[in-house]
Amino acid sequence: MGKVCGSTLSKSSARFARAFRLVVPLLLLAAAGCDLQVGDGRKATLTYTDDARGAYEEAMRSYRSKAWEDARALFAEVRKLFPYSRYATLAELRIADLAFEQEQYADAVSAYREFIQNHRTDRDVEYARYRIAKSLFRDIDDTFLLPPQEERDQGTALEAYRELGAFLRDNPRSRYAEDVRKMHASAQGRLMRHELYVARFYLRKDIYPAVLARIDHALKLFPGSALEPEALVLKGETLMRMNKPDEARAVFQKVVDGYGGPFAVTAKGFLAELDAQKATRKQGT
Incomplete structure (x- = not known):
């Protein structure tokens, strides 16, 4: 028990120290604000940016080492302490990446969409859209304990297919396009197999008009399928x-x-x- 408490206090103290180290320069600048000259304003801006960069890089070190909770807390600090810096925007995006890396795909989709909503003209919107599509694609359940793919509800697969298609229409020359095309073809194949599964079910029941309707619907909805x-x-x-x-x-x-x-x-x-x-x-x- 003592070890657990000691570890918790140690982590809390470390975070407090980081936050204190980041805040102190800002407090000193504020206290001396009335004495600042024009040139000092540029120095203050540089200090703010440098501190924001340092805080972001510290968070990225935790991210790269997969210390997810530490990274999340540090990115949150960046957003709180440096809200007007580019690094606050990047920290928001990295928090979405944290959910993706932990396979929390529904949370990732929500976080990426919030990022797009908050930063519609940001250069990383394309990346966020790519990760939304990839999150939806990965969220398609492949567990062998469930019935075969074609027998399951295809709601998530259809959403992924549409999101992937929309990305390709809007970003045909994107650096992510090749990966998206592969996922799009895979999702399309899964959906087409489901339609054929249902069509064969109707065929076994001798409900021929339903067979034709299902096939024609699939051919129209998934053109170019293998x-x-x-x-x-x-x-x-x-x-x-x-x-x-x-x-x-x-x-x-x-x-x-x-x-x-x-x-x-x-x-x-x-x-x-x-x-x-x-x-x-x-x-x-």
């Missing part, structure tokens, strides 16, 4: 079951003409089946 040929083959198969051979043929032909890979092979197999059915009907007549 799962497009799979979705089209499923649509063609559904049209065959609905006894709409001409529409099914058009869909399968689209897959053969526009896509390679295994689903083009599957589409060719269905086209051959349609040809055989057509030949049988002719013989019957």
Whole structure:
């Protein structure tokens, strides 16, 4: 118990000493304010900036060493003691980064959005938007204890997909664009798989209009997905079951003409089946 109390007092004393060391120059400047000359104003500004930088760098040392709580307290000190410095703005952003690094993604999103709200024209707004999108993407639950991805609610994935897409539209040449494109494609694939999962559920129940509606909705909502040929083959198969051979043929032909890979092979197999059915009907007549 004594050791715990001693440790706590030691940390508190250290923080007090840091704060005292940062505040004293400001108090001395204020006390001598009436005697300052014009040149002294520039010195005061430099002292304020230097002290702010020193306090921020001290907080960053704790941040880099992953002493998260110490870093949080020190960044808060920077914001409190030097509110008119650039370092107060940076400290606010780093507090959001703290939540991100600790995988507290909902808190990180909230903090980054607050930063953007407070500093709409700041040069780091692009970074904050990138981290919002990345936080949402990482918050998509991948635990194996839950049902497969396609069976889960996709609300978070959809929000991440939209945020990532908005970032790319607004910042196509950003240094973060490549990473965002990868996350966007991954989120899109997850959402498309979910739509196909639901479509197959309806297919097993022979609810064919619902299958087509789900596939068409997915193709419209997630254009360019790598799962497009799979979705089209499923649509063609559904049209065959609905006894709409001409529409099914058009869909399968689209897959053969526009896509390679295994689903083009599957589409060719269905086209051959349609040809055989057509030949049988002719013989019957």
